Amino acid sequence: MYRRIALAAPFLIAGSGAFAQSSVTMSGYLDAGVYRDSAGTWNVGPIQRSNIAFSGVEDLGNGLAATFMLSHRFETDTGENESSNKPYFHGESTVGLKGGFGSIRLGRALDAMYGQDWQFDPWGYFDRVASPAWDLWHYNYPSDPFANRGGPDYGRINNGVFYDSPTYEGFSIHLSTAARENTRTSGFAPAEAMPLNSGTSTQPYGVSLNYNKGPFAAMVAHERNSVGNTDTFIGLKGSLGNLTAMAAWDRSVAGTSTARTVTAGLQYTIGPAMLRGGWGKVVVDGTRVEQVIGAGANYFLSKRTSLYVDLARKNYVTKNSTVYGVGMAHSF
Template sequence: MNTSTRLAALCLLAAPLGSALAQDSKVQISGFLDLGMYRDFSGTAQLGTIQRSHVTFSGEEDLGGGLKTTFRLSHRLELDSGQSEGSGQKPFWHGESTVGLKGGWGHVRMGRALSALWAHDWKFDPWGHMNRVASSAWYQWFYYVPTDRVSNNGAPEFGRTSNGIFYDSPTLGGFTLHLSGSPERTQGPGGGKPYAVSLEYAQGPLAGMLAFDRNGSGDRASFVAAKYRWGDTTLMTSYDDSRRAQNQGRSRVMSAGATHKLDVQTTLKAGVGRQKLNDDTHLFYSLGADYALSKRTILYANLGHQRPEHKASKTSFGVGMSHAF
């Protein structure tokens, strides 16, 4: 039995044990499984994960006085092959591995998790920043700002801060503050300490976000976004300005998107992204439709079209199925 299998088995065995030891303890197993057939932007036909798949163990224990202990362990996987995401190049608990305390003052976690920017930007993309066919955010946002250039066996980590501390404030008047950072310096060029901050607003039909992220190598991203729900239609827009350290590159992205609930089961999606990458302009257009077989199971079809400057246009399309549990 390899290490990954042992860890998963240990979590399964520990869940009922933890419930027995702590009367007010809650442990949950949840996840999101996705698989589809698609033609990627290079023209290659594939069967694989179009959106991200994960299995998550999470829980909390009531300590009394309004204080709770929390934990979260999330494993990302490729459903078509059963391998860990990244073919083993990423940590087993790639999604998240944190333990924390929660009270009326907010929620503090320690470990590995999405930074304060990456944890919430997905709310302003029709595809949730996780669709390799249709999400312009996937290809264009934060182009020069991984959270860590070297955290995955020398490869950039887009989204997660290791050795991190994370804080989520209570919501006051519709506003919620998120902070993240690490006391450890990133290895490699720059060698600094990463940090990020985001301020969210959500009340009634209006939502917005203002965020800043600096990784340990000195790359910086500024992000502002808004969305408005009008009946069955939600409109959203965002602007991202990411800059690589020492003026080695700059990317500015304007995005707009919309979702429309056609009926109880069908949701239509559309989006456009315009990226100014250094001196070149790249456009991204996308369309999609979701059909809900239930609250947890969705069939979908998506199309994405890239129009990079000075290069030939490329199109990707695919159909798939996702199930949340």
């Protein structure tokens, strides 16, 4: 899945006469498809997400290593940046250290909750047509309300500090926070017009406790962003043979608005094919504003290349819509 473009390049450690091993890896994911969206419009472009990333590790000795990650997300149908209001390295731009203590990174990246929740959705929280999570999770919660040139980011935080613990008996802890150097508390509304707690500036934080061992996985996470909105997430997953079942519950609060989401899903593997199914709904302040029933199938031509088809029925307050699409994805 990765292509190493610089192998074991030696760099002299000043004053020591010793050499450290350093490598840089280029990787990416290319996705393009044809799909009909909820407005009834036909589109050509990524149904999932396309990115190219450069990551590096330098062995500093004594079990310590330096790391970096740069990830650029783009539209495969035009080659342009994913969105004009997002930074070039929208996916991630971090530098850090890792060792026996775990890993710590500084920069822009997925927060503690978004960095772990993907495993509780049949599409890996990565499909705009059929994934219930894509539409419903964290409905009232931008991780950083001002991360994208003053606009919100649902997943990533700027000026961040990220910690991932070692795994012990299947358990791990993930933490995130951010400096408040660019925090604004008024004069802005998120793209989805979700309310903010205006007039206050709070220290953002995120914490996720995860269990992954054998056929079982579980997660409990809680976060607060820089304007005081909060999100609590619980996920469960289990596998039996070729069948994997999962479910998630999410509660996000923005000002006086509370959104509650429930999702459930299945994955079933048959040879080189994977079948997916999912259901979910979100209730905002007592009103069900959306329900999603999705289905899909992937056929893996190789470990890196797959063809897929997706279908979903989305029921809103005032309309219903059927969305569907076919696509191809290649990882490297």
